[in-house]
Amino acid sequence: MISIKITNAYILTMNETFQIIEHGCICIENNIITYIGDELAVSHLEAHTVIDAQGNLVMPGLINGHTHAAMSIYKGMADDMPLKEWLEHHIFPTESEFCTKENVETGARLGIMEMIMSGTTCFADMYYFTPTIAEVCKQMGIRALLGQAVLDFKAPDFDTPVQAIEATKELINSTVQNSCVQIIPAPHSPYTCNAGILQQCRKLANEYNVPLHIHVSETIVEYNTSLATHNLTPVQYLNSLGMFDGKTIAAHCVYISDEDRNILAEKRVHVVNNPQSNMKLVSGISPVPLLLQANIPVCLGTDSSVSNNSLDMFQEMKVAALIHKLNQSDASVLPARDIVYMCTRGAAKVLGIDNKVGSIEVGKQADIILVNINQPHLVPLYSIYSHIVYAMQGHDVDTVIINGVIVYLQKQFQLVDPLETMIDAQMIANAIMLRKSEREQQQ
């Protein structure tokens, strides 16, 4: 018996030929897509669950290439201020006190809810307490590549980077066979990890053939400091350490010289662009169209809820399209279909999972979303790609299937109850606000 049959489906496959099937049917057996095509041909097959997709677009789930999901509990805590003040006076002091295993669990749960509701079926994360986050992912049924953060200094979960790396080794090992959640090393950045630590992380990633997740050249301060310290750009410096000799997911890449671009292309580094976070923190604009021209795989990410403050990939798609057009003074840059590719099949490529997900194709794992297009702001329909990028919003998502499991159906979570998590998150925020006002009174 088929697990799920999706009928009356307007299917955006995002396969190699960008095929669109205006009226079709999808069959899912266990976690695999086994049929896409005419409904009549499979009308004799019974299914455990039938989803009537009438009025919906059926498309691959969106992939968020770079976030810190658990930071959702800090969303809106500190806005409209420069990065240095934001980090040093708000994020770091708060994290040092409130980034506990319990709070990370609540934050991850909250962030993942937001992602699922807005059609994200897979995300690449970087944070502390990854075993806890992995557990939440499994409970909520979302696919994830969880970067265990490693820093030179004491982190919320490990006192030293060596401890963090040793633990990461075990975590990778314990998740490497898992089809949905994989823990990977995430040395925070070239300016917060020394050369030896960076290289240990690289070695570890290569040992298990997993990607390494790292922040690269996010701000002009980082770029100039790297030049002053190493006489090398951040990209050149990382390359000189052999950090790109293996699968790499490089978040941000805002300041990229022509030579940097050649290095990224030659070393097949994968890049995640986070336009809204880069704008909000005034970091700058990544030269994404130039990176793509150089055949560097680029996908989009929201970054954390503190610097965005949303995990909605539909927003990210629109802003990416707009800012790169403006930056290149060319309205034809990054047309809508390219942007959709960057958040589906292209993003799967960036994360190294395009053999498993990123498109609706027979044999792929079923990460599929249904989006209600029968609404005034999505009518009339000329181009579905245009609507996805320029007119849709996260809330248009009706149903989410991840790895063959219906995790969200007709706007209702199937595996979790959001209420308890929302109450927990507000209690943490109340404690943070109380502590903040105490600190201010002491000063």
Add this chain to the structure above:
Amino acid sequence: MISIKITNAYILTMNETFQIIEHGCICIENNIITYIGDELAVSHLEAHTVIDAQGNLVMPGLINGHTHAAMSIYKGMADDMPLKEWLEHHIFPTESEFCTKENVETGARLGIMEMIMSGTTCFADMYYFTPTIAEVCKQMGIRALLGQAVLDFKAPDFDTPVQAIEATKELINSTVQNSCVQIIPAPHSPYTCNAGILQQCRKLANEYNVPLHIHVSETIVEYNTSLATHNLTPVQYLNSLGMFDGKTIAAHCVYISDEDRNILAEKRVHVVNNPQSNMKLVSGISPVPLLLQANIPVCLGTDSSVSNNSLDMFQEMKVAALIHKLNQSDASVLPARDIVYMCTRGAAKVLGIDNKVGSIEVGKQADIILVNINQPHLVPLYSIYSHIVYAMQGHDVDTVIINGVIVYLQKQFQLVDPLETMIDAQMIANAIMLRKSEREQQQ
């Protein structure tokens, strides 16, 4: 008896002191707010309708300062191309054939639905067939300032600009006593109207003491052509004609020199910034923070669905905050509260209706929205302004009251059925696509 009582309300008043009432009650009698405060004090008063606002934010309706609502039927028809190609090969040819009274009615209805659903209670428009649009506004219960477009050449509704101006005079006169819908003159731009036509529009606006709505200095081409033709910038040229001697709503103002800025300030010109449209068409970035510093009232607008492609003011708020921060290299520019002001009380000032709407205050007309903040992406709550600008989306709007009438309640339209309009819009789009493919075959 009270018309509407809103109880358990978390009220963002946007009044002079930016007062927030965490648990209060609002009473509306006919179209006027008559009470804001403790619920106990009015518990003895009966109301025709009681709205329990538990879990919602209650705030002033959003104001869209510049749009062309009826163009909703063209949404997604032509994207990812430069302005000239977009206008000359897609918008103008399509409008010349399809901009009929009937299609404008459908387009306006569709656009207004989208606006209401996303919390917009008032908009300033510029288009053809304004009596038809006025009728739709009345049926749907939305507040509007409808600019009757005037151009040198033949328009869809009038063969000559003189005819358009004569008709506009009657239209203004017929709506000037109406509290919710006012028709005003809208000479399209300094480059599509000759000096005499511009001045006749100015005279007409002044005769009835209504604002004039005009596109000003939207692109670098317009700016440079004006310099080449008149040896004056668009702002200087309009000023030289006396066009700013009276209430003016100037849309765009992307290219503004220091002297232009002084003129706008001195002449008390009101400005509408349309960041998403300006980015999508690669027009540029208006120097909004500098305009505000010069005490020029600025509000936000979506522009049309063809150059955006959304009428959701929440999106516009976020992108405005992000792009102006980036453009000024200062993350503290346009903090969230300023952005919310620009779409409520500040926008009412720009449109000249701040004596009537823009805030929740006793004596003002009741344009109020309820937004569901009890959702994962809006939890936890540190700052309501941050959430409105950076985390909310149009779909979070639950209920909309305009001029004391509930037009949208718990996500359901109260005065119209959206289905018929959506079907009509798709039929128009089908005809447009058919005609387009015929044209392409002929070529």
